[in-house]
Amino acid sequence: MVFSIRRWTSRVFFILIFSVLLLIVTGGYRWLADAVSPIHPYREPKGDALKVFVTDPDSPDSKHAADRLRWFYWYGE
Incomplete structure (x- = not known):
């Protein structure tokens, strides 16, 4: 096996x-x-700035599937 120092130094x-x-x-x-x-x-x-967070409204208490489906599509929950 030939070991060329010039080739290895160029690689390094x-x-x-x-x-x-x-x-x-x-x-x-x-x-x-x-x-x-x-x-x-x-x-x-x-300064006097306030950070405001928007909370999502509570989910409907209705047991109707249509109301819950509308809520899901509107808020993604």
């Missing part, structure tokens, strides 16, 4: 350069995604 050099460039590109992508992304919608409001 290629893998190192590829890894470094991959880390640079992924870091740049993370930075760009953080810079472009909108403000986090679930963060705590600042």
Whole structure:
């Protein structure tokens, strides 16, 4: 078996350069995604702002299948 040092060093050099460039590109992508992304919608409001949650109304107490089916299609519950 012939072991060529020149060939193996070129392979190792290629893998190192590829890894470094991959880390640079992924870091740049993370930075760009953080810079472009909108403000986090679930963060705590600042100042006098209040966060309001909408709750779904209670399900109908009716035992009729049509009412329960309408409720299911309307609210997805």
